[in-house]
Amino acid sequence: MLVEEAAWLYVFAYLGAIGLILLGLYGLVMSRHLIRMLLGLSLLEAGVNLFLIAAGYRPGGVAPILTEATRGLLMVDPIPQALVLTAIVIGVGVQALALALVIKVYQAYGTLDMDALTAHIAAVPVARSAPTSVSAEEASP
């Protein structure tokens, strides 16, 4: 009885994790809008974190906090929980940096379209039409 319940929990957790990962990857690959891509990224991260948590689950285990009440009880694996805590913090940092860059990019170009950005980058260094720029420089002194 207990084992069967646990098996379903595993199935749901792993399916959920894989679904989130695929959804996140889909969002990252298929959309051109920067904010949507960032949302895809956070879905992907959530999926991976859920996968880690599911990997550390023990059927019938309690939260791994050692107190008098939980002494001797079966606990879920604490290591993935510590890892996920770290991974969440890293994810938040990366997303904050990404949003800051999105603001900068939007201020500069007025667009959040990925293809437009790629076109801008591909034009570096800006092709200088030789006669005009040189004549402007020569004219100034």
Add this chain to the structure above:
Amino acid sequence: MIGAVLLVVLPFFGAFLLPLLHRHYPPVTYWAGPVVLISNLVIALGLWYGVSEVGPQSIIFGGFAAPLGITFYIDPLAVLFVMMLNAGCLVLWLGAWHRRLHEEILILLITGAGCGLMLSGDLFNLYVFFEIMAVASYGLAASRRHGPDSHAASLRFLLLGATASSLGLLGIALIYALTGTLNLSHLAILAPSTLHGPVGLAAFALLLIGFGVKAELFPLNTWVQEVYATSPPRISALLAGIVSKLALVVVLRLLLLLYSDTSAHLLLLTVGLLGLVSAELAAWRATDLRRVLAYSSVGQLSLMAIAFSIPGPAGVMAGIALGLHHALVKPALFLLTESWQARLHELRGLAWLCRCSAFAFVLLALSLIGVPPLPGFWAKFWLLQAGFAAGGWYQTALWIVLLSVIIETAYLLRITRLLFARQASPRFCEPPQRRNLAPVLLLGGVLMLVTLSVAPIGDGLRRIAQQTVDTGTYINYTLSAWQDDKSHWNSFPTRRLTP
């Protein structure tokens, strides 16, 4: 022993203290970085001496025994690349006259994280150090004062890098689900029975994606040319020349410890070959000097990946040699291009404007191609030797390598011919500033010194490679606390993916 910890702690300490100190005493920005790097270099030299006298050592943190606690493993390979990282950053410091606070902080973070990445013996710890390094690189790539292009390039870099890192974390999660441990030596013991199946290899592929972004491996290197074309040359030099090698060394460690004698070698070989061919062709077609150098750096790193994929010490030795040679040459080339940021045809006749730097460019390019007796030749020669000795697919791969060397020769010599063309002096380019020329000449001087002493360096590298592939020593040293009671290894709880 405490030195290895200081390698990581000192740069982090400096990085986090720098903004506070800067507020009260601004000149600290000028000397804090070099002071930290020089002390790191001294510590690394001490460790090098200790490692070559006594042999590899390991540190266990926090009093937790090895499979649970985090360990640092200090062997010649790790110390060699730590020295490369610190010396490289120091040389690039020489090239910066106007120092900006946040760039200094980020470079210190990269240094600390890179040292940790080389030394750490715990898979998740590796991931954390790698993420610190990655985030600092995104920041550095965006750090140009004018030009939103660098922001856009950094954003694209970040999206690719963060996606790949998440997939890498998924790989770590898979490995943990399969084995129940994250300690590399414990994993090395468990790997043959748990990780050599299809799921374990999928985990390796995911890890390769995770670390491959920084290592500029094949499908994940679209950011390379964008970032290197838009960020300041000093940053490109740091990322291309130094940071990328560290990621590849981590891949080597995982390959040797966890996936020796599996098809993971062939996976790395395939990725390397595809990267090599695509990068050299792209470099041949590129019309802008920075992008040519960026693609050529992808090609060199792919060569390094091919070398690392060859089993046995010969391949490792060739890979280390290729990496160190590239770390010497590519930063210098990037620094030369600061004032040559132009389309290739605008470089025509530049050599008559600035003879010294054009001569340096030719020398570095020749070494990159692999013209004897320059060190680049020996690195490629060792790669060919290792490949022919390994036979099989590796021998076939060498023909592709030779073909790509021909393409490389073609485009680098084309640039050289343009530089020395007899024409009116170019209008858009000016001689490199002296502050950039100083590190270039220093690196060029080191290159000549290496040329003169190839034989002893080759012997040293061969010894290092021997010790690197000796995974038994690695396991013994990091799990020494478990040595007395080997029954633990079998009784340690291992779990399967399914309940």
